[in-house]
Amino acid sequence: MSFSGAPTFQWPPRGFSWRLYHNFFTSPVWLDSLRNSLLVALLTALLATTVGTAAAVALSRLHGRLARFVRTLLMVPIVAPAIVVAVAVYISFLGWRLTGTVPGYVLAHTAIAVPYVLVSVTGALGGFDQRLLKASASLGASPWRSFVRVTMPLISRGILTGAIFAFIVSFDEVVIALFLRSPQFQTMPVQMYNSVTVEIDPTISAASSLMVVAVTIIFLVPQLLRGRARRR
Amino acid sequence: MTHDTTVKATGSSPGTRSGTEIRLDHVTKDYGLEAPAVDDISLTIEPGEFMTLLGPSGSGKTTTLNLIAGFETLTAGTIVLNGADVSNVPPHRRNLGMLFQHYALFPHMTVAQNVAYPLRERRADKREIARKVAEVLELVQLTGRDDHHPAQLSGGQQQRVALARAIVFEPRALLLDEPLGALDRNLRSALQVEIRRIHREVGSTFVFVTHDQEEALNLSDRIALFNSGHIEQVGTPQQLYAEPETLFTARFLGDSNVFELGQAALDENLTWDGETWGIDPGTVAAHPGVRTRSAIVVRPEDVEVVNRLDEVPAGANAVRATVRDVEYMGAYRTLLLTMGERRLPGRARVSALHGDHAVGDDLVAWWRPRAQRIVAA
Ligand SMILES: Nc1ncnc2c1ncn2[C@@H]1O[C@H](COP(=O)(O)OP(=O)(O)OP(=O)(O)O)[C@@H](O)[C@H]1O
Ligand SMILES: [Mg+2]
Numbered sequence: 001m002s003f004s005g006a007p008t009f010q011w012p013p014r015g016f017s018w019r020l021y022h023n024f025f026t027s028p029v030w031l032d033s034l035r036n037s038l039l040v041a042l043l044t045a046l047l048a049t050t051v052g053t054a055a056a057v058a059l060s061r062l063h064g065r066l067a068r069f070v071r072t073l074l075m076v077p078i079v080a081p082a083i084v085v086a087v088a089v090y091i092s093f094l095g096w097r098l099t100g101t102v103p104g105y106v107l108a109h110t111a112i113a114v115p116y117v118l119v120s121v122t123g124a125l126g127g128f129d130q131r132l133l134k135a136s137a138s139l140g141a142s143p144w145r146s147f148v149r150v151t152m153p154l155i156s157r158g159i160l161t162g163a164i165f166a167f168i169v170s171f172d173e174v175v176i177a178l179f180l181r182s183p184q185f186q187t188m189p190v191q192m193y194n195s196v197t198v199e200i201d202p203t204i205s206a207a208s209s210l211m212v213v214a215v216t217i218i219f220l221v222p223q224l225l226r227g228r229a230r231r232r
Numbered sequence: 233m234t235h236d237t238t239v240k241a242t243g244s245s246p247g248t249r250s251g252t253e254i255r256l257d258h259v260t261k262d263y264g265l266e267a268p269a270v271d272d273i274s275l276t277i278e279p280g281e282f283m284t285l286l287g288p289s290g291s292g293k294t295t296t297l298n299l300i301a302g303f304e305t306l307t308a309g310t311i312v313l314n315g316a317d318v319s320n321v322p323p324h325r326r327n328l329g330m331l332f333q334h335y336a337l338f339p340h341m342t343v344a345q346n347v348a349y350p351l352r353e354r355r356a357d358k359r360e361i362a363r364k365v366a367e368v369l370e371l372v373q374l375t376g377r378d379d380h381h382p383a384q385l386s387g388g389q390q391q392r393v394a395l396a397r398a399i400v401f402e403p404r405a406l407l408l409d410e411p412l413g414a415l416d417r418n419l420r421s422a423l424q425v426e427i428r429r430i431h432r433e434v435g436s437t438f439v440f441v442t443h444d445q446e447e448a449l450n451l452s453d454r455i456a457l458f459n460s461g462h463i464e465q466v467g468t469p470q471q472l473y474a475e476p477e478t479l480f481t482a483r484f485l486g487d488s489n490v491f492e493l494g495q496a497a498l499d500e501n502l503t504w505d506g507e508t509w510g511i512d513p514g515t516v517a518a519h520p521g522v523r524t525r526s527a528i529v530v531r532p533e534d535v536e537v538v539n540r541l542d543e544v545p546a547g548a549n550a551v552r553a554t555v556r557d558v559e560y561m562g563a564y565r566t567l568l569l570t571m572g573e574r575r576l577p578g579r580a581r582v583s584a585l586h587g588d589h590a591v592g593d594d595l596v597a598w599w600r601p602r603a604q605r606i607v608a609a
Contacts, residue, residue, distance in 0.1 A: 134303060135336035135394075137323040139350035140401065146324075149349070153340045 002205035009202055020206035030203060033191035037171055040102065040187060044109040044170035049163040051110065052117025057151065059118075060125045077112040082175040085112060090179040100182025108180060109170035116169060117162030124158025157222065164218055172211065251280035251437040252314050252404040254300060259309035261295050268307065269295040271461035277405075277439060278453075279314075282431050284440045286448040287458030288484070293441045296458075297407050300439065302326050313404060329398035331408040335390045337382040343369070343393050344378035350401040368400040371430065388419045395430065405437035412447065424450055445485050449473070457481055477519040479609040482529040489535060489571070489578040491528040492609055498526065505572040509549035510601040521608030532566060534603035535580035537595045550598040553578065555589050569597060 002020050004013035024030045055074060059067050077085055089108045090099065098104030128151065136146035152159070174189035181190050192208060195201040254277040262268040270292040277283045285293040298304040300311060302323035310319045318326055337346050344365050351361045369375050372392040382390055391411060398406055411427070412420045428451055431438050442448055448455050449469040457464040457472060457480075465472060465481045476482035479490065491504050498516050501508050509528070516522060537553070544550045553569040556577070567589055569578040580597055582589075589595070 129336075131332065131334060131336050132338060134323075135330065135332065135338075136349075137303070138301060138328060138330035138407075139397065140324050140327065140353040141349075142322075142324050145353060150338055 002209040004202070004205070009200070009205070020203050021210075023203040024206045024210070027203065030188075030191060030207060033186050033188040036102075036105075036185055037188040040105040040109060041167045041171040043102070043106045044113055045163045045167040047106060048110045048113035048117050048166035048170075049159060052114045052162055052166070053121050053159055055114070056118050056121035056125060057147070060122065060130075071118070074118055075115045078115045086176040086179045089176055093180065099180050100185050102185070104180055105170075105177065105185075105187065108176045109173055110166075112173065112176070113166035113169045116165035117159075120162040120165065121155060121158045124155035124161075128154050160222055160225070164221060168215055168218060172215065250435045253277065253279045253312075254405060254437060254439065255312040256296070256300070257310045257312060259296070259299060259311065260307045261292075261299055261304055262307040268461055270299065272309070273461075273463055275456055275463060275466065277437060280435050280437055282428075282438045282440065282451060282453040284442060284448040284452040284455045285458060286442060286445065286455050286484075287464075289443060290460075291458035292461045293443070293458050294409055297409050297439060297441050301328055301330055301407055327401075327404050329401070329403035329406040331391070331394055331398050331406065331411040333410040333413040335382070335387075335394045335414075337390055337394055337397075339382055341381075342378060343374065343380050343382070343385070346382070346393055347397045347400055349397060354401060364400055365396075368396040371399075371433065372396045372426070387415055388423060391415065391423065392426070395427070399430070399434055399436075402434075403436070405439060408438065408440045410442055411440075413442075420447075427451065449485070457484060474605075475517075476529065476605060476607050477517045478521065479527050479529070479607050482605065482607055487532050487579055489530045489532065489576075489580075491530075491576070493526045493528060493606075495524055496526060498522065498606060504528070505551070505574055507549070507551055507572070510547060511606065512602040512604075515602060515604055516606045517608055519608040522606060525609045526606055527609040529605045529607055530599050530603060532579040532581040534599050535578070535597050536599065537567065537580050537582060537589070537597050539595060541596050544596055544598045548598040548600055549604065550596050553580075553595050553597045555591050555593045555595065557591060558589060567595075569595075571597060 003016050003018070004020070055070070059071055089111070093099045093104050093108070098107065132150050132154075133143075133146050136150050137143070141149065172189055173187075174193055177187045177190045178193065181187070186194070188207065188211070192204050192211075195204040195207075256273055256275045259270060259273045260268050261270040273292075273296065285296060287293050295304060299306060302318070302321060306319055310317050312318070313326070313328075338349065341349070347365045347368060348361050351364060356364070365378070366375070369378065372395055374389060374392050374396065377385065377389070377393075382393065385393065395411075408427075412423050415423065424447060427438075427440075440448075440451060452469055454466060454468055455472055456466045459480050464484075465477050467475070472481060473485050476485070482488045483490070493502065493504065496502050498511060499513075501510055503509070517526075538544060541550065541552075551571045553571045555567055556570050557568040559566040559568065562584075564581050564583055567580045567582060569580060570576065571578040578597065
């Protein structure tokens with residue numbers, strides 16, 4: 001449908017045309033929203049991966065009630081309904097003047113992305129032999145150096161998977177973004193939402209196709225990397 | 233490696249050795265279980281010494297090694313390396329090499345990268361690293377495997393890599409926690425020889441943990457025998473075998489015939505189960521426990537057997553015995569006996585030339601008073 005030549009939505013699509021893609025890439029509104037989304041998603045991926053990995057490593061060393069409690073707390077954002085999280089975030093961010101700002105989006109998205117990183121890094125740590133850290137320390141490496149030279153390379157797949165999930169969680173998150181949006185700053189899912197509810201803009205079909213392609217490519221990254229690693 | 237060849241040649245005489253003195257001073261580790269894992273241990277390991285921590289499972293050997301390495305915090309006491317108290321120094325600053333039963337090689341690194349690891353942490357320069365890695369791989373006889381990954385090596389080879397990695401940075405001492413435990417018997421004795429040779433060549437202090445008495449007897453300059461969190465006895469392998477202080481030591485190293493005495497006066501003859509036996513004062517342990525509870529220990533190779541009581545030489549201690557079973561061991565055989573009225577199990581090792589003994593035969597077992605040892609029970 002995104003290749004349709006018609007000026008409104010029509011099924012079956014009539015004729016083949018790049019017009020909607022042309023619209024997308026020439027419209028400042030759509031391009032801005034894409035740029036905003038990419039920026040927020042990248043920063044979210046960075047922050048959530050750092051926080052999630054640190055939490056996973058710390059929790060892997062701790063046992064007992066406190067560790068279980070912290071783990072549950074960190075998992076809350078994915079089990080709580082999106083709207084509940086969104087309202088909670090909105091109310092607290094209003095007070096902190098974070099609505100409509102990049103840090104606001106990034107913080108809110110990080111909160112819902114951290115659990116994905118936590119799960120994937122915890123999974124990778126399950127296969128990691130903690131005894132290697134003892135060997136590393138005996139060879140003169142500080143805990144931080146041991147993490148960089150031993151732990152991280154051996155759980156890199158889990159970290160990468162977590163980062164990709166975090167990116168995608170942020171990239172197509174719409175509920176919180178709707179609450180946080182300002183006239184100056186909208187992410188692409190919000191713009192897509194607008195284009196079907198407020199305006200009837202068929203450019204959305206190009207936008208959504210692009211989104212699907214982008215997300216698919218990102219998901220394929222680890223597969224490709226794995227293939228390369230194996231050939232080595 | 234900068235070891236000195238003149239040190240190698242005189243390696244067995246203490247005082248000329250390089251290496252670090254390790255002193256444990258009233259060391260205690262309590263995990264909050266019924267009893268402390270390590271309970272008030274004091275032990276001085278001499279520079280360049282090969283010290284083995286021997287003992288049954290759960291006696292606190294690994295805990296002691298981890299305390300020396302800094303992986304566990306002390307509940308009480310101090311650990312002193314060459315006069316410096318390191319009790320509060322983190323493990324990566326203690327400069328002690330460590331070898332584990334499970335090798336603990338880094339699977340994402342090649343052999344050469346594994347061995348270079350401690351040198352890179354110490355920011356050695358590239359040429360220096362390459363030279364030292366080549367040198368130490370030659371020492372452990374693994375030249376040419378630089379680019380292999382650990383998974384491509386056998387268990388014995390992996391442990392050699394781990395050994396190379398643990399000594400390449402010339403640590404103050406090498407701590408080994410059952411490093412041969414995962415290897416099969418042949419490989420184990422081959423690597424024992426290897427470890428002994430490397431100890432001689434690098435001349436540094438080795439602290440070796442095992443629960444295998446044969447390994448301990450083969451390798452050690454001295455053995456510290458552990459028993460539920462404390463040290464039962466420290467000494468050379470010969471001392472521990474020939475002059476045990478306690479029944480635990482006598483039983484742990486080698487086979488023994490044990491005659492429990494309870495509280496007995498040890499200055500004259502004594503009686504056991506109706507037999508009257510002589511005592512050689514030189515064979516009474518110095519351990520204060522002998523005065524309250526003692527036992528006679530006789531090694532099977534010191535026991536002779538004869539058919540009649542009148543064949544026992546004058547001055548020997550004798551007991552009636554019945555042959556319960558015979559183990560053929562090639563050059564000699566071991567008679568499994570039941571001894572005395574109490575039908576105590578015992579053993580005598582006799583030469584194959586000695587003639588035949590059948591199960592059920594009644595004999596007299598005897599030994600010289602100076603061959604026996606009176607220990608705290
Ligand atoms: N981290 C720990 N937490 C609690 N208890 C421990 C811990 N490590 C060891 N222990 C206890 O301390 C005691 C001594 O253990 P240790 O591992 O030192 O024995 P070991 O002599 O090395 O035995 P093995 O020959 O089986 O290796 C045991 O009772 C053990 O259960
Ligand atoms: Mg142990």
